[in-house]
Amino acid sequence: MSNKYVVVDLETTGNSPKKGDRIIQIAAVVVENDVIMEQFSTLINPEREIPLFIEELTGLSDEMVSQAPTFAEIAPRVLALLDEAYFVAHNVLFDLSFLQEELVEAGYEGFLGPVLDTVEMARFLFPSADGYKLNDLAVQEGLDHDRPHQADSDAYVTAELFIILLKKLQSLPRLTLTQLLKHSHGLKSDISLLLEDLVVEKEQTIDEAPYTLELHRGILLTPLTEPDENIQRPSLDYPEDEADKEQLFQKAFEQFEKRPGQFQMMDAVFRAFSAHRHALIEAGTGVGKSMAYLLPAAILTSQLKETIVISTYTTQLQEQLMKKDLPLLQKMLPYPIKAVLLKGRTHYIDIAKFVHSLKEEDDNYDISLSKMQILIWLMETETGDRDELNLSSGGSLFWEKISHDHNFDQHKSWSPYDFYYRARNAAQSADFVITNHSFLLVDLISENAILPEFGYCILDEGHHFEKAASKYFGHSLDYLQVRMLLSQFGQYEEKAFQYQLDKLLSEKIPELRPDSLHSFEVNQLFNQLVYEVDEFFKTVAILATKKVRKPTGSNRVTYRLSDGESSKEWMAVKACGERMLFVLKDLMDYIEKSVTALQNAMLTANEKVVISGLLAFHKKLQHLCEMLRKIILVQEEEFVTWIEMDVRATQNATTIYTQPISISSSLKEHFFDKKKSVVLTSATLSVKNSFDYIRRELGLDAFDCETERIDSPFDYENQVQLIVQTDLPEVNAVPVDEYVAAISEHIISIAEATKGRMLILFTSYDMLKRTYTLLKESGLLDDYVLIGQGITGGSRTRLTRSFQRFEKAILLGTNSFWEGIDIPGEDLSCLIMVRLPFSAPNEPITDAKSQLIKRNGGNAFSDYSLPEAVIRFKQGFGRLIRSSEDRGLVVVFDKRLYTTTYGKAFLQSIPKVPLKKLDINETLDLIHEWM
Template structure:
């Protein structure tokens, strides 16, 4: 067994040793028998200038390395370290390629021993980690990492991580180790050798599984804790009516308790609306403590009345916050136990049976292999089996589709049902007092066909300002080229397997062989025609969009309305193509179903591997049928939906989506949801416009006569926490071209950034303007010392971009759409918010246009009834990003002068808390920024 590991880290002039990039710093840490025994570190003279961005990243400059040794001079010290050892690095192929190049150029043999990659090991051993950068992992394990991007500091931290990884591997159950070993041949590193050694070593002792782990069908799983049912006399626990009673109860959960009168007001509003069986709208400003404001009263109501209560949110982040933070806090406060559960759609949960069968598959690609290894480790930790816990690559997400939980036809081994995560979640929901879910699942339950939620009469809709938009998407349809092509492309994987899916005695039959030939010919014809028609269909969608588009110069993305009144030849050609496409999808669906019915008769003779494949094929045909229904709903069925095309002119076919949504969902929600429920609380920080709930009531179909309303202001002192500045030396936004406006605001952004030292969030309403502004700032070079993070340009999710922004002292975050809300950056991490323009939806945006037309037809005013209130609610969401705690202070700058030059601009200012507003040219405002911050 190899007991020696050499952890290497290099800083280099670039990332291509074959193109002449060189090492500028070398560090090695030697681990023997589980302890660090030796270290070597040296700056290296690369005999070439160090690029500026490398100097900025590492802090190493030309002066520091000019008297340092050449790498060839330290090789005699390096080679003995490597002898008989694993070569270990964080992203090992990078460091190894540089080392090999230097060794060979200096006339030595390269390193040909085993290598380990700590990135790969981290992905497997920490399947739920947010990220796998060295600094992320160091933070996760509380390791001291004082000088990231300096080789000696990075090598030390990597070595400490390796020791933790080795310990974790040694604690894995034998069965998991064996399964990991069987998969590890497909990795980039030699982890298989290490796993084999650990497995052999563990095999010498009789294994005692940890108390929390059980073996089931050779899979090691975390044991599920059986919930002990407590019989409580709930009648003795009365809802706390007075303020003193509430204070006595709530302070149990806090070390330092601060009374929030607004929160108590919300509690009473929720409790009494449920008692009276009526719906209520509650706008609760930032800092009110909204989550506890509804969780406490519904806990009493659920227990006393025996009714389960559904809490629906828009974002996964809020669901996780409720489960991780708020529910444990509630448990400390309440004098009785409350049973809560998080419930998601079925395909969020893993099917253990499918996963177990997939472990037998061979010829996996790298992503699939790594994902299987991640899941094997995850099963030792997860209590939910929920995919959202995992950090999966895009390839891993494709593999997930093979093992997600779905109704099965061939795989129906009852033994697996007792460990089924989805069935367990459903059962838990049946027994729960509080069921946390999302708006989409809440709405999908309305159809009743695939009801997941147990029957319920009372509901909290948090992040309620999203409910209308989610309902529009739920009742609507969408088609995009890449998803469609990917789905139809799957047929190639299944075709041969489907054709020769017979038992040997059947294959011997001549009639079966002849039938196969006919069937093969027919399938090939259908798939050839279908592939051609699919391409033709999306080409015609793109052609229609191009013909009708009035795209502005400089913009790449366009939205084009697909009008029912249009009688042009482009529309006719597109509808005809849609009909042919739907017809061919039906043909393929029927042909495969016919074959499956034939195979089903031989069900008992099939192996588990065959059954697993057939389940995949059934999922595929169900997806085909759903696609056909989608095409028909969009093009051939009569409905009053608004239809439009979204495309990118740089790649019109590949980035083309066809959407159909109802112009209004008010009637559908009123009939199917609000009339069916006894009590619904809809809450958010942004529900009112000009202190009125009228807009939201109309949008979602609530009855204005029977719906209660409470508006609870934020407890923050905005007068002393915020200054709102409006530059007067910017052009009117609609009076100049996009390019001219971008030049003007870029100058201001640079000036503001220098005054605030970064810590800026800049909110745009259009991606094209964001991109052009980002490029111009970069081109100017004035903010080179700032970390520029831009949505859609810098890779990563919204959460990851926000976290990166918080990591740097001087940072600027540019965001659009989703960054207007849900981004929580408290304290000094965010001290300046810039709103580039008032967030009106473009009047030619198809859904906006349709809503406005409908309002006009009904005798209303489209601007004041829809466009203005919608923009104000978004503006309020943007404003809410700046002040997240009572200690925050910040500056908000609005570039759009319409906020003070137009009559309607006052409505924006009236809808946010009262703050100091100052106008002036940029030089005057910079002085204010300096004195304020």
């Protein structure tokens, strides 16, 4: 193939050439022999208007392109550049489709050569990248991308990126290139042609695995180093004097900024650990709580020679601890500190399963790309942790097939690369084990403890611990997950576990055939199980739809089963559940008997992988049976059970949940009473300066628990303006559409005054969707980028990144956006809360908790609903100010903040900020003055 690559980028009037969108700028960069040889760029007159949004995005206006050539005039130059070259672009199909349309329109045949997509190349060559947008990759690779969304800048940066990708590809060993080639034929671009050339080149040279890699059974891996366990760790003294603390911090921070609150928290953590008491420590934004608990914990572990467990709710915080905070802590200490990140089995790869999967054919696009990603990743990873990989949703399904299970010992040759057991073993002698709340809870009641014995624990993001525990002690049955599980066994012709098991039985122990089920009978049994599963969820959906009238404007239905439910619809659900359980047991018996018989046969390594997979599948079926019994057949006392479904696809989107109404006694018995000292910390633990609510929810005794509130060092009075709108109707006093129309007018006015940079928090997805639609249809915000959770595609992280990329952006979020997102500086200047974040009273857990509190003589509103809402309000308020330099406005549309007596609870729980009660005109005046 040619050694000439032409990297192209286009700016266009829209996304669809078929609907008349045209090119307004084209840039091409010619790369030969890994060097940029030539550049070409020109504006193009599209002979139609450029939309305002595109003008805002690209900076290109109608006036700028009015005197530019048409595409037909520059087409010969473009074709000359592309002659005998690869066409390269970032998201190549977008640029190629526009180019082809324009070439045909200009009377040419179009480009018929090979194409390469730098997104596809980056996905498998940078398997751990945070994102694959051009800007994300430019930042990762240190490329200067000063004018995003202008074709000449984008094309040049894409060319630089392409050269980096090409060089990485060229540096790969022949073995890896050959393996990549095998899986590249199903990709969207012609990477297979490039790989074929590189394999041929490598065959003509002596190619050995780089000395930094290790070849094991046909796979190249990172050599794993064993930690030095003989390091002497002297006992350290806690720095009581403030000057000594400062001296320690100055070792780690080049520009150390003293934070009194940080030292106050350090003392509180060390005091709790030393006195063997639990502690609740609320540390406001900016206190620096990670270092405030890590240093005293490190000193304590040096004195006691005990492991301390640190548990978080999010993986982002785990990564921050491992990559940022612990290296800083290391600079303060005179010896190496040993910290291990430990997760559940399924986070770790089973390499034997992966190697087996490489032999399987008929992969779809996602699986092919995922295999290529993992082949590269295995040469780079030291942990084998799935969270390092940036997999697509289809890739995540593939991961379930190759993740670790209890039967790894079926293939001993891979034991040196059993990442899960390596992490477990390393944890036994670690100073710190970093994990998450869910894994910590699993370990508490597991018969075979995975974490080392520990008496001291820090729960960061502690306000999530009670909800994480409720989910862990609860159960769920989801239709799609059950069907996905069964697809692993599959029908005979699908060549999944059923086919593989039948083949093994026929080849290894044919004499068993007369006494066991024949393949057509097993197929029948499997089809019967699929039928029963479908019937069961269909019956569950009928129950929910009959009991609940579909809410206006919403497709979600939630139905809580009453205690002792005995309706005929529920009896039908139980009958279906019993039939499903009966067939499940028959399939499990068949698998168990077959695997037992095969375990005495002579099996190859690949056949052992199949047996290992079958055992793991059998265990999952056991778990499914257990869930079925607990949710449907033997409902547990003091548990709440409910159904959630989408009326647009009742069967496919139906889930049954059950959770304990209160988890406090279980947490007290299984966790807090068994540990010497547990420190919970978060920015949001107190309500009106009191810890009573969180302490009650967690089951902590007041006499055995210290509390400490540490205020944020930020100057909120001068950094924040808090406004409540006085001219909006009460949300429940008018129809929803009228309320949405009223708030939409306010949003448009405030957006124009603040120039976007606005986050709007909703408590209802239905209201978010209605507001988004109305804002879009109004046409008054056409020059703003509107991003709506659940409407604009992507995860919370992706939506947040998109919001930060645009100069004028408005982000509408609900639930998860009230906390955990970090948008510092000028990227966020206005936060709107549409309603005070009370949970809906008919939400199953809220309803059940309220009833329990009433039965026990309490007040459901003041004991549960209000404090829960206050903590969410504090989380939402905390999105705005993330540093001492930030300034911004918080606008609340809910007048209850000042018209009700309980509104004071919200105001008394956030930093002291004067509350201004203003109508929209007064608000706009204040914004213009403030901004």
